[in-house]
Ligand SMILES: Nc1nc2c(ncn2[C@@H]2O[C@H](COP(=O)(O)OP(=O)(O)OP(=O)(O)O)[C@@H](O)[C@H]2O)c(=O)[nH]1
């Protein structure tokens with residue numbers, strides 16, 4: 001690429017801040033805490049409480065029967081991607097009774113990962129609705145639990161009724177590299193959305 005084209009390419013790209021707040025959302029037990037813990041380069045902050053008999057009939061552990069704790073406030077972790085871009089990761093609680101915390105958690109976030117489990121896809125709808133309503137760019141990370149049927153990204157996009165530009169990526173949130181790939185996909189998507197919005201404003205809409 002000649003240098004003039006390269007300069008204009010860079011000047012047209014929206015600048016990504018060097019520290020970015022990202023939310024990791026999705027239904028109960030989908031793997032949010034696991035993802036933040038797997039990718040974080042600092043010891044992640046967790047706010048886990050034990051699931052007790054009192055949550056029987058409220059917290060559906062189908063598919064994650066070995067789960068003994070649940071997030072009651074948030075997860076927090078940090079990861080540095082290429083070019084010194086630091087992501088601050090905030091994992092949300094997965095249960096409806098903690099919805100009151102979401103607005104505060106979402107404050108200042110530039111994007112979100114919505115984790116989905118194909119056995120309980122409908123559990124991701126509230127997160128998707130939340131980010132769509134607020135115009136916050138998000139992607140879908142499909143956490144491929146062992147024993148669950150493998151669907152193609154496009155099938156999942158259809159089932160979740162997503163716009164064609166929203167990335168759907170299959171992952172294993174226990175694996176650092178896989179989780180990192182999800183976050184890189186989100187950053188690229190955020191940049192693309194920012195560029196599109198800048199063009200729209202520039203065109204006077
Ligand atoms: N087999 C398998 N187990 C997984 C996978 N990802 C997470 N788990 C397990 O599934 C359970 C759910 O993980 P969490 O990370 O606590 O889920 P969460 O979304 O933070 O849950 P809440 O905060 O309670 O909503 C844990 O027992 C994990 O060890 C996976 O890809 N495969």
Ligand SMILES: [Mg+2]
Nearest residue numbers: 032033070071
């Ligand atoms: Mg959790």
